[in-house]
Amino acid sequence: MHLDLATTSAAHQAESVARLKDLGATPADVGQGDVPWTVLADPEGNVFCVLEPREIYRDTGPIAAVVVDCADPRAMARFWGEAMDWTLHEVGDDHAVLRSAKGVGPYLEFLRMTDVKTVWNRVHLDLMPYPGDDQEAEVARLGALGATGADVGQGDVPWKVLADPEGNEFCVLTPG
Known part of the structure; x- marks a missing residue:
């Protein structure tokens, strides 16, 4: 589970990354390859992403999404959608996206991963x-x-x- 942070422009993304590094964040490689977002780890090693500007996240505030790695995005979206009464925005075999029915705050996103969960989540x-x-x-x-x-x-x-x-x-x- 990790956070995706929203930005409003390329300059804002660069400023955010620089500010976060000044606060102690370090670059992280989670196998992302060449992507338009920046992956960082906080001082305790928790990975998060500073996204490039995306229209979908323009009104989320600073946290664009809480991202959950999972084996079955469809099943997780079903559970969490009913658990929180949130609206399903996208669903596929590899990802699912929920957001408050009121259209406010961050998204809750589920991404298919093959890694098995072995420790408790520091973010929950x-x-x-x-x-x-x-x-x-x-x-x-x-x-x-x-x-x-x-x-x-x-x-x-x-x-x-x-x-x-x-x-x-x-x-x-x-x-x-």
Whole structure:
């Protein structure tokens, strides 16, 4: 799982990359080859991309997308679309794209990868039930969709840690 950062022009992309390097980011090679975006790693080694300007991301804010590597983009889009009630924008064998039904914020993108997940994700999603909803009922609803309980060493906390059908951890917070 990683973040894709949006830019508004080639100059903005170059400025963003320079600023992020000044903050401690380093170039990263994840086998991307010759691409128009820049792959960096933060000081703790978390990889992220600074994208070239793309019309689709012009109104997302600084985070264009949260990208999840997965074995089955269609199944993941089905699960997360129902889990969050987001709109499916694209789906194929190699990728799927969701976004809030209100058309705001970043996209959630699933990319087919052959690597097997072996460690917990340092980047994960936190889901906030709607005000007045019951956290336990939401956990049960997500379980019916295919989520399972997960222990990442969280101890006694007010949120619930679950894993999606491919083992990606996420949290269900207490309703606000």
